Amino acid sequence: MGFGEKHWHEWCSFFSALPEIERTRYQVNWPEPEDWGGFYQFIQTGEPPPWYVERQRRIAAAARAPEENEVEIRDTDRVAWMLQTYLKKPKTVARLWDYGCSDHLYSDPQGNTWCLCVPVEGQLPYLYKYEGVLIGEDNLEVKRPIS
Incomplete structure (x- = not known):
């Protein structure tokens, strides 16, 4: 929590x-x-409070795996569904070569790497498919798919 x-x-x-x-x-x-x-x-x-029931209904309605050509998910209910149900936190510790993000990496069932981007205040978090280089704890490239 x-x-x-x-x-x-x-x-x-x-x-x-x-x-x-x-x-x-x-x-x-x-x-x-x-x-x-x-x-x-x-x-x-x-x-459960009414607002929670409604939120869960919206998240369930947004349940849809990304299509192969989708590289960014900005719908907040769909982002929530993907984080709760579809994506898995990999056991392999890695970070993005060009951004340094490490604790927001996820893998989908097809082996794609997704990053949860939490922008500056006033903007909503979103997911994007990351196809760049991943770096491990030893500062060496991590082979894909990560699990």
Whole structure:
């Protein structure tokens, strides 16, 4: 989950342990932001919030493997589907020869290498097929396909 995982688990334990009247008071004092609708219900019942259900529906609808001539995927739902389902993180540690990117490399079932590009603020992440040279931890070229 990342750096906030410990805090998340501690907060969930704290919130769940509150008596019902205290949980209600907490929710009144700290209402969920508009785009977090259903958050408290999720914590209390495990029922996914409406925004999450809708996002999962959009991701499922975007499920489509890239065509051979596709080199860039910018649709955010399709990027999410590819990262969650289609692409695999290779065990081989490698980086791009011309960019230095290493922790955002993925392989598809056909052996192609994809890179997740996380641009500057205000732009959305996207995937692009990388066909350049890959460099390993030993600074030597990595043979393809990487796995």
